[in-house]
Amino acid sequence: MSGRRVFVSGVGGELGTLVARMLEDEPWVGSLAGIDADPPRRRLQRTTYHRLSPDNHDQIVATITDFNPHVLVHVGVWEPDARASPKAAGVLTEQAATSILGAAAECRALESIVVRSGIEIYGRGKGSLTRPAENAPIRPTSEYGHTLADIEAIATSVANRAGVTVGAVRLASVFGPHVPSPLGRLLRMPAVPFSAPADPPFAVIEHNDAARAVVAAARNQLAEPVNVVASGAITALHAIRRGRRIPVPIFGSQWLLARRLSHMLGAPIPAHVAETLTRGRLADNGRMEELLGITAAVSTVEVIDHLYNWPSVVRRPALVPAAQQIGATA
Template sequence: MRVLLTGMGGELGTRVTNLLEADDSIEAIVGVDIGPPRGRIPRAEFHRVDPRDRARTVAVVRDLEPTAVVHLGVYEPGARVAARTAAAMTHASALVALGAAAQCPSLDRVVVRSGIEVYGRPRGGAQRPDETVHPEPTTPWGRTLLDVEDMAAQAAVAADVPVTILRFAPVVGPHIPTPLGRYLRLPAVPVSAVTDPPFSLLHQEDAAAAVVRALAAGIDGTVNVVGPGAVTPFQAVRLGGRIPLPTVGLGWRAARAGCALVGAPLPAHVIELLTRGRGADGALGEEALGLAPARSTVDVVHDLYEWAEIVHLAVDHRSAA
């Protein structure tokens, strides 16, 4: 197996790379991203490429002649890049990388990262949609992810190979740059004054394990991958020892402006999660992958707030002299 991995530079991409490197049956792992991996990759090969650079991306794909593609090259608004840039990069990454891979006769499977944001939160919609629910995204990020799914499906049809769409719950952690994670770590956190809807999360280790399992299985279809349980915004804020700031109506505009000023932008899909909730039924995913997320949503929140303490070393100036 020769694996092309887009989005290798992110926290999830680096972890998936390390898991693949431990599998001796994988002949080669080649990755592309806008930034280098966030850890050591002793066996994989990395290319720093902007996904909008079609020529360089296509060259990497053709040089590898992949048998499998793991497409993690989706860029959440307000995470690593600004919203407009994130949408352009996400679209280009799927269009170019998947399109080039589909033209390789060697290709035999594709795994794509998506998110439960594609279900949206329409009025009267299911609170915990399963895979039979028709996607109806109600935020720009949800629409971007659905666009990626559509391009992946088209590439898979063109290459006549199976494609596994993994719809992840939001993946957050202490070292993962996400708008939701930055927001929840603020000292004082705006929360809805009228609702406190539950949402589910996914730990990065469980997300990485799901990607690797999907790659090995070669499933043709879509599955939700969601951490067990849920928390509400108020509960999450209190778990982190933060101060909840009740917010309503136009107050969210002020909250968004204030959060942006301190480096924690609040894109529409995060506001939607905070005011309408975010969940999905992951039973089919567990059955199809033969793998259940080991860490609950509460575990993920606790992990998010775990910061290593700074230890100041006392210097003995007499010894130094």
């Protein structure tokens, strides 16, 4: 399997950059290339980066078909209110999936497709303690869940047409120091809302564990979905107390006002995050080791503790007023 050409979409994001860096250390990887609208977040040693916008369909197709990868790793997914509004995130994700996965069907050397998905694909579930396995029905109940379901459907269609394997890495909410996460951003606010009638549990995944899972899926040529979730669970109130934030109990229809106020304060609560806070978000990760050969190194509670230990932006006033600086240099 040595000398495989691997193409990574979304290489400019924190997760995509981590995936590319880990792939550079894989002995089976030969040539490595990536694409994104933004440059990689860290220095990459042997990854050829192509800066292309998701709407540049023709250039994306030409770039991928010229590279003719053996393995396509598609992590170019925009989570609503992470780096873009829900509407923009949906459009960008759809454009990227259509161009990148469509181009893969034209690559003669292609052997395997790996796509980033998420446990939001299962929807709200029937109870806060529901842990759907990979064979559970796909019933998304949020815009993000529908987007992930569409990505998996497109990838499956392309893989069937090209006669290659396809694997979906269904991630829990990804937390990391430089990962734009609407749930993580909300939990770091000074005052955090939680569902007072029923404070349901949820699970997350640390960014390095998420990247390790994607790389393992590419290495093993994953041919089915797999849930990638850290062990254990936590509730919003438990997380708030661990982070020494102010808990704000919310009842029923008060969530509409809470979401509007949180958006004004810089921490939007998109529909899938609202579901997590009010209905919980768990999944069965029992097949991670079987399918990927790895387990999550960091538990959900440890991920939350790390979240609150990350440095915050501290704004300090200038020692010399701007007007005086301009006058001194005039």
